[in-house]
Amino acid sequence: MFKILGFLLICCSFLLLACSEADTLGDEPPTEIVIEGTPTWRNGIGKLVELKCASCHQVPAASYTPHGTPSTMDLRYFESVGMIRRGDSLEVWINAGILEQKLGGIRKMPLEYATPLTDREITYLKDWAISGSPE
Numbered sequence: 001m002f003k004i005l006g007f008l009l010i011c012c013s014f015l016l017l018a019c020s021e022a023d024t025l026g027d028e029p030p031t032e033i034v035i036e037g038t039p040t041w042r043n044g045i046g047k048l049v050e051l052k053c054a055s056c057h058q059v060p061a062a063s064y065t066p067h068g069t070p071s072t073m074d075l076r077y078f079e080s081v082g083m084i085r086r087g088d089s090l091e092v093w094i095n096a097g098i099l100e101q102k103l104g105g106i107r108k109m110p111l112e113y114a115t116p117l118t119d120r121e122i123t124y125l126k127d128w129a130i131s132g133s134p135e
């Protein structure tokens with residue numbers, strides 16, 4: 001009987017340990033994508049955009065894609081970079097400043113409650129957009 005209890009106790013402590021480790025993640029900053037050399041879709045930008053933008057911007061919409069997200073742009077794929085409403089491209093929006101401010105009715109990207117971009121990640125995206133969003 002006591003053996004079983006002892007065993008259960010050990011199991012519980014492992015469970016508690018596992019949980020407390022997970023809890024500490026809340027204090028850590030989100031993983032930053034680091035790009036060596038020129039940022040291109042294949043060299044880092046695709047990965048960055050998939051991680052920080054495609055969580056909402058995917059087709060069909062993800063369960064947490066908010067109402068009103070453009071439904072044609074799937075930012076997991078390079079082909080979608082030029083397929084934004086009204087024929088704009090991601091490059092145009094980034095150059096217009098969507099990563100830094102609200103533009104007309106469109107909010108700053110990513111939305112406030114999503115995983116934020118780091119300053120370096122914003123710089124990569126802007127460098128990429130200003131050089132013509134190369135693949």
Ligand code: HEC
Nearest residue numbers: 052053056066068069070084085093106107109110111114
């Ligand atoms: C939490 C969800 C979410 C995330 C993450 C997100 N977006 Fe958005 N995005 C939206 C919504 C919703 C809209 C519609 C405009 C609005 O509601 O302000 C939008 C609109 C846009 C538009 C305007 C397109 C159009 O046709 O109107 C662009 C460009 C854009 N997002 C780029 C990005 C980029 C780049 C990222 C990552 C850095 C990103 N978004 C991350 C939800 C998101």
